[in-house]
Amino acid sequence: MSTTTANLLYLVTIVAFILALRFLSSPRHARLGVQIGAAGMIWAIIVTLALEEVVTGFWWMAAGMAIGTVIGVVGAKKVKMTAMPQMVALFNGVGGGAAALVALIEFHGVWANIGDVGVESGISTVFSALVGSISFAGSLVAFGKLQDLISGRPITYPGQQVGNALLFAVSILLGALAMTSVSFWLLAAAIVAASVFGVVFVLPIGGADMPVVISLLNAFTGLAAAATGFVLHSNVLIVSGMLVGASGTLLTTLMARAMNRSIANVLFGAFGKIDTAAAAAAAGADGGTVRSATADDVAVMLAYARRVVFVPGYGLAVAQAQHDVRNLAELLEEKGVDVKYAIHPVAGRMPGHMNVLLAEANVPYDELFEMEQINPEFPQTDVSVIVGANDVVNPAARNQPGSPIYGMPILDVDKSQNVVVIKRSMSPGFAGIDNPLFYDPKTVMLFDDAKAAMEKLIAAVKSV
């Protein structure tokens, strides 16, 4: 099959991908959309196998696809919903790695033989190789941080940003040299340098900023795939890569806005590192009185409330407490309590993380409310229950101009009649900032692991 015919047939795939994203606008059709997308992908693979330039290596391909399928299916089926961010990071990384490899091999196979590289193809090759490698290595570090293999705290050292910038410049320089001298090994060296840059680029970024990082790396892999499309003159790669690039960019901006910080501040600010000492001092200074409660006290409060809003955070994911929260909510609903869930855009470790967890626990999605929808309802809420969230409900973001998170949009739980905070200890949240909500006279603290607390509350509510 000629490239022209193939490009015509690839249009089916392009339409399928756009429809897949289009169908994601409503949870009702979303699943159908993903299946259309998968069909489009299978179609693209069939068309590619029929290309006239694809003449050899079919057994290698079959073996590679078999291995890749096994890895993909096992990974996708086994992963817990709480571990979804690291899974997404991992799949993102392998995609970036594949894009970089394709650019490298194409460079070796075609141009190294011809002995000349045009400027246009050269730029696309270097872009695809470098951005793909950054995405590959960066995603692996993000995976390590989310999986707790590497400390989630920002890792910083003197001269970090200058060193990183130099490393980035070196990888571009190596790439450019590789193109002018048509040297395979120089491009390989550039890929190694870019991979090291990917690692040191993500290391100083803290765990709670992962929603931004994962979105950004997603965009990177998409752009690397699009650049590969320029190298191979494949429209389907260009369009699909750019669709992902657009999606990743949009999510990155949304996440940064939800934290009221610039993307640059998230990436280079090493947030949560600098603030720890200052916050500890502040906590010592104005440590007001904290009211601690037992599960029985809280159970009475919940059972006789008219409206209860649950505010889940990363702590819920860590404790795997989503099913217990749902059981408690159902129990309360049986008693006639109106139950809702308030989801902050950056709760958890990736965009929409909490929605997926609660969906897993069979919470109907019409009980999940976004920040803008639920905030006006807090004054009419009898009890807000904070499960493993901290910074996203910190009123300091609203009323303490000196606070590092000042200006970040938060869930106004402090406006509800009563607040219950379920937390293991008084330790500050990720940002290392003290939370005045804990000292609010309306607040009671229930010191326990989220899951254990939910189990005790369920037992206590049953006996009320």
Place this chain on the structure above:
Amino acid sequence: MSYQLVTELTILVLAAFVGFEVISKVPTLLHTPLMSGTNAIHGIVIVGAIIVMGTPHPGLFMRVLSFIAVVLATANVVGGFVVTDRMLEMFKKRPDETS
């Protein structure tokens, strides 16, 4: 600048606008499936991996590199679609509202 490059750049820019347009309509509720779904879509590099594997190359080393690219891209595609489908299966409305 070649004619082909200009055409390809045009496609790229139009795809960016289509992408922004379509994705801005995705509700925050579905941001995680959006992310893993787009993850699966960038697995389209499998097309590139198949092309470089299927084009005759001298030497075993290039074959091994191409093979790795095929494995990585396939894992990306399959894992991405399966995990997205698994997630979306969970999003349900209240059971009593059969709409």
